[in-house]
Amino acid sequence: MAVIAPASERDPQHTYARWLELGTRIVFAFGVLALALYLSGLVAPLIPLRDLPSLWTLPAAELLREAHAPSGWAWLRYLRYGDYLNVAAIAAFSLLSLVCLARVIRAFLRCGERVQALLAALQVLVLLAAALGAFPGAS
Amino acid sequence: MIRVILLVAGLALAPSALAAGGDAAAWWAWPLALFTLSFLLGVLAVIAGVGGGVLFVPIVGSFFPFHLDFVRGAGLVLALAGTLAAAPTLLRSGLASLRLVLPLALAGSICSLAGALAGFALPVNVVQSALGLVILAVAVLVLITRGTDVVAIEPDAFGRLLGLNGEFNDHLQQRVQWRTRRTALGVAAFGGIGFIGGLFGLGAGWANVPALNLLMGAPLKLAVGTSGLAISIINSSAAWVYIGRGALLPAIAMPAILGVMLGSRLGAHLLHGMPSVAVRRIVIAVLAIAGARALLRGLGVWP
Numbered sequence: 001m002a003v004i005a006p007a008s009e010r011d012p013q014h015t016y017a018r019w020l021e022l023g024t025r026i027v028f029a030f031g032v033l034a035l036a037l038y039l040s041g042l043v044a045p046l047i048p049l050r051d052l053p054s055l056w057t058l059p060a061a062e063l064l065r066e067a068h069a070p071s072g073w074a075w076l077r078y079l080r081y082g083d084y085l086n087v088a089a090i091a092a093f094s095l096l097s098l099v100c101l102a103r104v105i106r107a108f109l110r111c112g113e114r115v116q117a118l119l120a121a122l123q124v125l126v127l128l129a130a131a132l133g134a135f136p137g138a139s
Numbered sequence: 140m141i142r143v144i145l146l147v148a149g150l151a152l153a154p155s156a157l158a159a160g161g162d163a164a165a166w167w168a169w170p171l172a173l174f175t176l177s178f179l180l181g182v183l184a185v186i187a188g189v190g191g192g193v194l195f196v197p198i199v200g201s202f203f204p205f206h207l208d209f210v211r212g213a214g215l216v217l218a219l220a221g222t223l224a225a226a227p228t229l230l231r232s233g234l235a236s237l238r239l240v241l242p243l244a245l246a247g248s249i250c251s252l253a254g255a256l257a258g259f260a261l262p263v264n265v266v267q268s269a270l271g272l273v274i275l276a277v278a279v280l281v282l283i284t285r286g287t288d289v290v291a292i293e294p295d296a297f298g299r300l301l302g303l304n305g306e307f308n309d310h311l312q313q314r315v316q317w318r319t320r321r322t323a324l325g326v327a328a329f330g331g332i333g334f335i336g337g338l339f340g341l342g343a344g345w346a347n348v349p350a351l352n353l354l355m356g357a358p359l360k361l362a363v364g365t366s367g368l369a370i371s372i373i374n375s376s377a378a379w380v381y382i383g384r385g386a387l388l389p390a391i392a393m394p395a396i397l398g399v400m401l402g403s404r405l406g407a408h409l410l411h412g413m414p415s416v417a418v419r420r421i422v423i424a425v426l427a428i429a430g431a432r433a434l435l436r437g438l439g440v441w442p
Contacts, residue, residue, distance in 0.1 A: 013230050013237040021227035028224075028400075035393045039167075049166045052390055053204070059263065060208040060386035071385050086389030087382065090216055090396075094378040096223060097371055104237070115301060119241040123372065126248050130379040135252055 012107035012116070019100045027096065031089035038082035046081040072133055098127040166390075169203065174394035177217065181402020182409065183422055184221075191399045192218030192342025192370075194422065197274040197429035200267065201436060205391055207263050207270075211340030212381035213392040215255075218342030219374040220396045221403055222367040233307030234364035239319065239357070242301055244369045246326045247333030247343075248376035254337025255380035264437045270339050271434025277345050278426035281419070284349055297322040307361060319355040328354060329369070337377035342370050 037043040047055065047067045055063050064071055070078055078084040101120045108117035129135065177195065184191040196214035200207050229235035258266055294304065304318040319325070328350040336343040347366035351357040357365065381387050435441035 016237055017227040017230035020223065020230075024223050024227070028220075031393065032397070035389070035397065038389060038393075049390070052166050052388070053169070056205045056209055056388060056391065059206055060212075060259075060384050063206075063388075064385045069385055072383050075382075083389045086393050087387060090378070090387055090389075090392060091382055093216065093220055093223060094375045094382065097375040101372075113238075113302065116238055116241060119245060119301075123241065123245050123248065126245065126252075127372075127376055130248070130252055130376040133379070133383050135256065135380075 034085040043082035045083040177398025178402035181399035182406040185406025201432035212386040214340035222371040229364040243329040244372040246330040247373040250333035251337030251377040254334035255377040268437030274430030
């Protein structure tokens, strides 16, 4: 027999909270692990740690040129380096809201809240466009 | 007051002391200092009710050697991480409203993208000077703003259409029903705030809360909780610009994120015992000095 959750638990707001809590815990744990691997040198970085003080005073575009580092989504090909494992953790933090909002679109529709579902869908599109660098100058 | 002066002097002089080590200073010295500072800011932010993000960028941008591109990126994700951690609890208790956030965050996230892109297009001294002015304005705003719990709000048609109403339990476990007004103005305000947040890498609680509470009539606790949820969505959008531009250095961003998240936890434990008025004064003093430093640095008067 199916267990019907109490009305408050079916509220899209609670669905969002559940997904966000789980996602935040997973990404935070990954972030701590990635940082430990990076700072300990167990996973070698693309940019040697000792070179950082001479590079972090430069504008971002210049640092990328000096260090031959990737921009846009090209960092995905560099996950074998410790620094880009940490970039992956930061990207995961930035994706959490998009995933949770996508999840609650259906929940809003089920509750008959079409306006809220539309707003959530529009927000997902904006976040997706931002992540894909669809806006001019984004990468 | 003497303790405030010593604290601010310590914050101002410590980075210089590190820099005096020149090339001999280990690479880890600055990230360690950054972690320590972020931890303290996390504690202060909870007690003073002012977000760590608005403190982080002007202090680190003014007193640490990192280029402003990386400081702005770190500030943005620092505010993002802090609000993501708090949001689930606030949503469950009704102190943050997803329905209220949706139209506001949509405007804010589009404009924060524009702000982030503008930040990379402008000369760094212009951004630094503008940051100084904004931070000085924030110090004044924090000084003069007093939250209020407005009652008997007459909701507007736009707010009714968007379903901007709800309820939560206050500290006496009494049900508080709320609704909002001036919805279109609120959406516009969040657009402007989002632009500034994206441009400077700031968390925007200092502006979101007055916009929700004083402009839209949301109860103060709901305004504070909902502001955090809004920041978690709005900053997610601008963060991608910084990721795509390579402006998120892990050695800067990650110690800052972890420091502020751990500091916030301690701050939450200390909240009941600490005199929030005194801590608020410390925050205002720090903002004023960091803002002045950023402005003078941008103008080339105090490099």
